[in-house]
Amino acid sequence: MSRIPTAAQQLALDPATVRRARALARKVGGPVVRIAKAHTTVSVERATLRLAGLAGADVEGIPWANRLVDVVRDQVGLEHGVALPVWDAMARSGDDLTVLAQKAAAGSVTFRVPDAGAARTAARRARSAVAQGFRRIDRNRRTREKLIGRYGDPPTPWVYLIVATGDIYEDIPQAQAAAREGADVIAVIRSTGQSLLDYVPEGATREGYAGTYATQENFRLMRAALDDTSKELRRYVRLTNYASGLCMPEIATLAGLERLDMMLNDSMYGILFRDINPIRTFVDQRFSRAVHARAGIIINTGEDNYLTTADAVEAAHTVTVSQLLNEYFAKEAGLADWQLGLGHAFEVDPELPDSFRLELAHALLARALFPDAPLKWMPPTKHMTGDVFRGYLLDAFFNLAGELTGQGILLVGMMTEAVVTPWLSDRDLALQNVRYVRNAAGNLREDFRPAPDGFIATRARAVLGEAVELLERIAADRGNAPLLTAIGDGTFGLMKRPADAGRGLDGVVRKAPGYLNPALDLLAEGATR
Amino acid sequence: MSRIPTAAQQLALDPATVRRARALARKVGGPVVRIAKAHTTVSVERATLRLAGLAGADVEGIPWANRLVDVVRDQVGLEHGVALPVWDAMARSGDDLTVLAQKAAAGSVTFRVPDAGAARTAARRARSAVAQGFRRIDRNRRTREKLIGRYGDPPTPWVYLIVATGDIYEDIPQAQAAAREGADVIAVIRSTGQSLLDYVPEGATREGYAGTYATQENFRLMRAALDDTSKELRRYVRLTNYASGLCMPEIATLAGLERLDMMLNDSMYGILFRDINPIRTFVDQRFSRAVHARAGIIINTGEDNYLTTADAVEAAHTVTVSQLLNEYFAKEAGLADWQLGLGHAFEVDPELPDSFRLELAHALLARALFPDAPLKWMPPTKHMTGDVFRGYLLDAFFNLAGELTGQGILLVGMMTEAVVTPWLSDRDLALQNVRYVRNAAGNLREDFRPAPDGFIATRARAVLGEAVELLERIAADRGNAPLLTAIGDGTFGLMKRPADAGRGLDGVVRKAPGYLNPALDLLAEGATR
Amino acid sequence: MSDVVRPYGDTTGDGMVQLSFTLPIPHDKRAEGAAAQLARKMGLDPAMVVHAKAMGPDFTFFVVYGAVSHLVDLREVEVVERDYPLLGPKEVNAAIKTRLRRPLVVVGGCIGTDAHTVGIDAILNIKGFAGEKGLEYYAEIEVHNLGAQVSIPDLVERSRQTRADAVLVSQVVTQKDAHLHNTRELSAAFREAFPASRRPLLVVGGPRFDEHQATALGVDRIFGKGTTPGEVASYLVHRIAPATPPASPEHRRAS
């Protein structure tokens, strides 16, 4: 059997152009990282409290983390972080965190920003409390590694399936059924609207729309159920959710605490598709990515979303640009290559001549640029119609492209994409489709040899060229954060999102010189105490 | 765009092995041709009368051609052919052919085998009458060529669709609808059981089971309807039927007379699958192929059928052997390469690992062995189930294999294969499938480069090797027609069919020295008068 | 063509249909019988259960073919036909100019938690849909596209501020009838916030709406999948700037 050339060889990419693309991404991303470091957000602070063990909610369902952060903010502001005032108050009162939050919510606690010895005490105690959270995250990571060690990892592409009933108790049997039929990864889709909630709902939930609320308890229930199924199947079934929206840092934290394995986490999705303030997003994102890095969680980025509003051929290079930026931000936050499930999608209009070869070109380009990342390959959605037979066909070619181009994570397409959130049977049929393609034609990869001067390689190089051009245009801006200007100008997904507008802006706080966040410290140091 | 290597290059076939395979086919087929030349059959004689214009049937629906041949046979035998006695009787009575047949049926004609001058007269008149039939066939061929010249030929693979309602008046609109949706070729499937009728039914028919009777009038009606549609679409839509069963020569003749464009016509199908006597089959087949050659009709052979009873991997080489034999017999009968729609099929068990690549190997082998023949590529049938979604998927990969391996005629698969004869909507969906695959991935052929030492090429060479072995084993038989021995032994499709049994044997007659058949003469000479 | 038709498999009148579904029972002979029972209740006779597949221990998927006995009576088909003339952009602008004598104000968005803006953008944004420009392109239409996930109180507020003639709302997520709930809330809120005579025209759209349900949902009109901007513009002119004012003034505000 002859050796398969790498994607970069197949496409004859110019290594200098590739280097240039990465350098530009760094140039464009750097200023944003500096801004992110200079700010905190309510959600980052709440995540810190959650790491320290603060859970639960008041009778109205508002989490204690929110109540406490709000009171602290009201009284002393957040520019020093929540840790100093909170552990200072605890030191003074002797209360534990939950009791403190309850008392604070009742209005019976007075916070201050401690200094000198009090500050040192508060800082030490805060660090020790937060470190417990990280030790739990670390334990989870070891457990995952042990289980994977025991069962072995499935071959790529990993089969990724969604459940989306809105009811965790319907989701669970459906997820287990999907796993039994061959899913390697289960994603529980979130309810519409959760991303705009500035708190994480509590408890097991049954009333989501087109998705189920991401809650710590739902995470726990599903992970436990899939652990059972993993045992039954002797195959570790991964669990995915969404670290996005206004509570990105907290959800990332809960994911670590409950041993989720992958999280949707994009550097710009919230900005573009949820109109979340850009600064809020970049701050939250940096924190959540650092947590993911620590937790051994694979992130999935959201480039596929661009292609649901923009044209997949015209906008192909924006996918590449976003992948490069996501890579830069991810690595800056500590994620390793194997954790970068960079997104892209099979969304070329199927009526276009050579549409399948265009898909192959785009998919190979991503493969070539990020050879060590487990690319997340998204199925057709935009051009799916109510013709479920045609849908089943398109999904087959999507599956084939995934095999031919060595994608890492295959988000399995559903024939009912344009109709309903997936039915149990849709998932079963979809898996049958994947299995057939993989079993019958997976090795066709050996026979697939796009010529360096052929249609596919030429197209891939053209897209890379356009991506470099776009990055150059962004970098040419003389402002102090060209990327923010570009986002404000509608460069991505045709959406204009200025840095001083959007949801969640009021939750952004510029750090004061004495700002303390033990979580960030523990993350930066990789420390466990 | 880089040049695509030929299939033979891709597979690195050894030219000496290919030559050896052909030589063996000739060695095995030659004795059968000698036997075929030494015999005539009732259907060959009836076909001769039909060429001379004898049509119509008695009140019970028995064609005059049958009535006349039966009477002649009863009175003087068929070993001199029907022409001499019939035209001799006409010369004596002055009747035309139909009147003679009617009178003969009524018992009022006495036939003789004329000699000397009477024989010469009869022979001359017979030839002149039969020549009229050939001139009509020739005119039809020119008309077809003119229409194709006017509209151009569609790209390959030609899209071939079946209609099978049993009612010519339902078939017609369905065929027209299929043509409008993109069918290049329409096949009207025959009613079950017609192949065992020793006469061709008359007139327009509405009562077939799982197919429509092949009659001259049905041929005419459908051809006229498709001519209308061709005009509307400015694309020549070809029409196909079945020259097989006990009336193979007559149906071939009617096809020529009514400008059908393709005919199913296999050298062994009737023997194996209909238990028709081998000698009868080979005699009938030689006549019908000569007529097809003359009429410019493309034949479709039936190797696909083997794979519905035998396993497509185990029996792959029997397909190759049959193709080689069909090619030998076809060329001997005067057919050109472009008329050889040699059959094969996508019937590997889809559960087998690499099943799609096995299909590619088999399909490329056929392509490599018969580079100038418009191979007929048949869809999955055996492994189709009631799961119509899965069926639609398998058909997509069948379509893809057709494109990747350059098949000539694509018999479009139906998702309802295991359920019903095709519905109107099945055909529409099937064509959508073909169109998508062709448009999106047709050019993938350029990127498909099986390595000479790879799985595909190795498999193809192995199948060719087994085919040569099998031919050698057959040829090793010391009898005077080793192929007949092999057929009798169950070499093909596991069916044992001895040469002295089977249906229609009583319609076989060894020619006497004075045997005359002006049709055979006109065919051999290519003459028009 | 007759007014009464039946489904067509391959022969006129054969009544053939294809059906698939899941039953929450393990796959065995009884399950196949249960599938046939359901198919018969749906009117298939005979019903052929041509495929049955276990999906885990608790569910079975079926494919059924068969002939339904039901007749489709074309005379009884109710269609929401276009009851207004289809105008080109020039005609729309002219009609508004001469009849309304001020720009026609439209406020649009996706309400609730729905974030699918592609549909409403197709109607409102210049780019448009299916080759037709969106309402922003019309000189005489003033468009306020509020985008995704607009709360109903915000929408009411913006409609008041802009003195909107029409409110255009898109609903794409339909799971658990989200679109129906949201639409009912929408109409209730507008009925509460505005006197009948000043309430803006309420128009909702989305791929899974039943166009017949407008009255039931308390809105003026529903547009389904494949709607083009021109249809919407023409409808707005017909209702807000009609050639002859409607007999009863209905719920149009004084201009």
Next chain:
Amino acid sequence: MSDVVRPYGDTTGDGMVQLSFTLPIPHDKRAEGAAAQLARKMGLDPAMVVHAKAMGPDFTFFVVYGAVSHLVDLREVEVVERDYPLLGPKEVNAAIKTRLRRPLVVVGGCIGTDAHTVGIDAILNIKGFAGEKGLEYYAEIEVHNLGAQVSIPDLVERSRQTRADAVLVSQVVTQKDAHLHNTRELSAAFREAFPASRRPLLVVGGPRFDEHQATALGVDRIFGKGTTPGEVASYLVHRIAPATPPASPEHRRAS
């Protein structure tokens, strides 16, 4: 598990099903309404016509999704359950040997114009089906497989000659109910040719038969898709060489 279930889309009790069919009418709004009407008559409410495509000027293809209101009552499901013990080849042979004390004679084939022999061969030939050997493999069963397209008179004749205990007939082509017609002809012919007490057992099989119809078609048993030779052998023993002879002798010939 409850005895009453509904189809399952993604939530217990949602009743969701998928449906597709063609109507012989041109594609327009009325056609979509007609499709919805049919779906409603089948019990879908709401019925979503999610896809409609013109197939030429005279036909339209539809895909419909929706919830059916019908309940499936598992208690009412009728299943032709195996009412005989499943025996291995050894047991079958032993039973025939000890109880019948002569080989059990079986004649089989495809009647009418049907040439699909794979099914009957799967039951009769040594090679068998699904890993089970066919009846030829059983030492105590004498098999006469007549193959394809056997005429009914021939079959009667051969049954008489061979003194067949059972006649096994396969019917795969079902278009225009060919299988039903042929089976009725078969049973009529055997009833005419044999006195009730000497008529061989009539067994038919094929992928599209309804196993409940045996009595209606005048045969003793119907076997559907996926039948294995062992089931057939066990049934034959049960009927022809039963452990305790049947209460009423029925139509078994004196041996």
